[in-house]
Amino acid sequence: MPWPRRAALALAGLLLPAMLSAQPGRVGTGKIAEVYKQYCASCHGDQMQGASAPSMLDDIWLNGGDDDSLARSIRNGFPERGMPAWGALIPEKEIRAMVIYMREMRARHDSGQLKFAEPKDSVVAPSLLHAYQVNPWLDGVNEPWSMAFLPDGGALVTEKRGRLLRVGADRKVAGRVEGLPEIDNDGQAGLFDVLLHPRYAENGWVYLAFSDLKRNKDNQKVSITRVIRGRLKGLQFVDQETIFAAKIEHYRKEGGVHFGGRLAFDREGYLFFTIGDRGAMADAQNITRPNGKVHRVHDDGRIPADNPFVAEPGAVPSIWSFGHRNPQGLAFHPETGQLFDSEHGPRGGDELNLVRRGDNYGWPVISYGMNYDGSTLTPLTAKEGMEQPVVYWVPSIAVCGINFYSGSEFPRWRNNLFIASLAAQELRRLEIVDGKVAYQEIIFKNLGRIRHVITGPDGALYVLLQSRIVRVSAAPDKVASHSGPVPSTKG
Numbered sequence: 001m002p003w004p005r006r007a008a009l010a011l012a013g014l015l016l017p018a019m020l021s022a023q024p025g026r027v028g029t030g031k032i033a034e035v036y037k038q039y040c041a042s043c044h045g046d047q048m049q050g051a052s053a054p055s056m057l058d059d060i061w062l063n064g065g066d067d068d069s070l071a072r073s074i075r076n077g078f079p080e081r082g083m084p085a086w087g088a089l090i091p092e093k094e095i096r097a098m099v100i101y102m103r104e105m106r107a108r109h110d111s112g113q114l115k116f117a118e119p120k121d122s123v124v125a126p127s128l129l130h131a132y133q134v135n136p137w138l139d140g141v142n143e144p145w146s147m148a149f150l151p152d153g154g155a156l157v158t159e160k161r162g163r164l165l166r167v168g169a170d171r172k173v174a175g176r177v178e179g180l181p182e183i184d185n186d187g188q189a190g191l192f193d194v195l196l197h198p199r200y201a202e203n204g205w206v207y208l209a210f211s212d213l214k215r216n217k218d219n220q221k222v223s224i225t226r227v228i229r230g231r232l233k234g235l236q237f238v239d240q241e242t243i244f245a246a247k248i249e250h251y252r253k254e255g256g257v258h259f260g261g262r263l264a265f266d267r268e269g270y271l272f273f274t275i276g277d278r279g280a281m282a283d284a285q286n287i288t289r290p291n292g293k294v295h296r297v298h299d300d301g302r303i304p305a306d307n308p309f310v311a312e313p314g315a316v317p318s319i320w321s322f323g324h325r326n327p328q329g330l331a332f333h334p335e336t337g338q339l340f341d342s343e344h345g346p347r348g349g350d351e352l353n354l355v356r357r358g359d360n361y362g363w364p365v366i367s368y369g370m371n372y373d374g375s376t377l378t379p380l381t382a383k384e385g386m387e388q389p390v391v392y393w394v395p396s397i398a399v400c401g402i403n404f405y406s407g408s409e410f411p412r413w414r415n416n417l418f419i420a421s422l423a424a425q426e427l428r429r430l431e432i433v434d435g436k437v438a439y440q441e442i443i444f445k446n447l448g449r450i451r452h453v454i455t456g457p458d459g460a461l462y463v464l465l466q467s468r469i470v471r472v473s474a475a476p477d478k479v480a481s482h483s484g485p486v487p488s489t490k491g
């Protein structure tokens with residue numbers, strides 16, 4: 001249908017929903033869609049869902065929501081508030097079309113056509129910048145927590161329950177690696193991250209984070225996150241060394257919550273790791289306790305002389321930053337070298353933080369969340385001396401692992417941050433510009449809980465689901481789709 005006729009129909013208003021359902025593929029296309037893409041999308045989001053400028057799908061208008069007001073907003077802008085005036089550049093009739101287009105997009109949004117992709121194995125699915133397809137990579141795993149590719153084409157996979165699996169290049173489990181210390185796997189405890197030394201080819205070091213099971217002086221079973229390294233000898237974990245162990249008085253009753261357990265190397269070869277607050281919220285503000293912290297050590301566990309609290313009496317010298325709740329994602333930006341962590345918040349307080357040396361991230365003094373029972377946790381969301389998150393999610397998505405995409409399979413995703421979410425079951429893509437989230441897209445949803453995502457050496461994304469690992473690769477023709485459903489949310 002040619003555009004003017006379509007616009008006339010849309011003007012008739014009543015016909016709009018019928019037209020939309022008859023031709024769902026049309027909305028979001030046509031000349032005006034190009035105009036929108038060219039001039040507006042960068043601020044209001046590709047699908048009008050909002051980015052640095054407000055969403056135009058929610059029917060909340062600050063400057064009037066009738067057609068004339070919308071046209072005036074576009075024509076004259078609000079230059080002092082960052083909205084340019086378009087009257088000189090866009091002809092009046094196109095401004096009118098833009099208003100209609102905005103109504104269309106809103107109607108489509110309302111009618112639920114903006115569905116979340118729920119990809120089927122091997123079927124091409126669209127997303128904003130790349131079409132992709134999901135294929136099984138490893139089935140029959142039990143709550144995989146992390147994975148690391150080996151130079152031989154195989155991989156190591158940790159399962160939360162405490163098993164370390166060696167997977168061959170043939171994508172078959174060669175077996176369970178034996179010789180690990182005793183691991184507490186009660187409650188949220190378990191075997192967490194696995195990471196290879198940046199110079200693994202030379203030295204063979206494999207790092208593991210897990211909840212270490214011990215007995216305290218009263219013979220009670222206690223645990224807290226511990227980091228070790230060792231080498232693989234076939235299916236044996238040998239040459240074990242402790243990289244970080246807490247003092248026995250800082251272990252807490254076995255099981256329980258908030259272990260953290262993520263590992264990351266920076267470019268200089270320092271190892272960073274996270275320990276959650278272990279349910280002892282106040283400890284996150286106490287630098288004489290290891291819990292609720294991001295830590296930094298040399299690759300062999302020695303304390304770097306320039307760590308922020310080495311000179312503080314009684315401080316745990318490996319602490320790099322504090323005031324964290326349960327950081328289960330940790331990743332360095334491949335270009336800027338900035339460190340980001342993701343944290344499970346309380347109800348409505350999941351966060352992404354830009355982690356800097358010695359800084360306090362505020363837990364539990366400030367938070368955007370409330371208690372799970374709906375009661376107030378803290379009235380404060382900000383406080384002098386405490387850092388604000390880069391972004392937070394209300395409601396919570398139960399954010400877990402994060403990974404900056406660094407492959408070549410999806411060129412337009414390079415350096416974007418991918419986020420795994422457990423409760424919301426979403427794989428999200430975040431564009432981070434100058435330390436701020438400029439755009440968020442939900443790549444897919446509803447494949448089950450997602451615990452982690454990593455870039456494979458082949459450039460595909462590997463996504464760890466509840467009982468399998470899937471490989472997300474570019475669609476065979478590598479054609480990006482702009483016309484498909486593009487679920488997205490505001491930053």
Ligand code: HEC
Nearest residue numbers: 039040043053061062063064070073074078081082083086
């Ligand atoms: C450089 C960023 C930027 C670009 C590009 C931009 N806008 Fe905006 N726009 C804004 C901001 C910021 C606001 C909010 C202004 C305010 O506070 O009222 C806004 C507000 C609006 C409003 C009023 C919303 C309301 O709540 O009343 C409309 C309508 C609008 N923009 C349409 C457009 C259209 C159509 C285009 C493309 C032709 C466009 N904008 C391009 C930044 C932008």
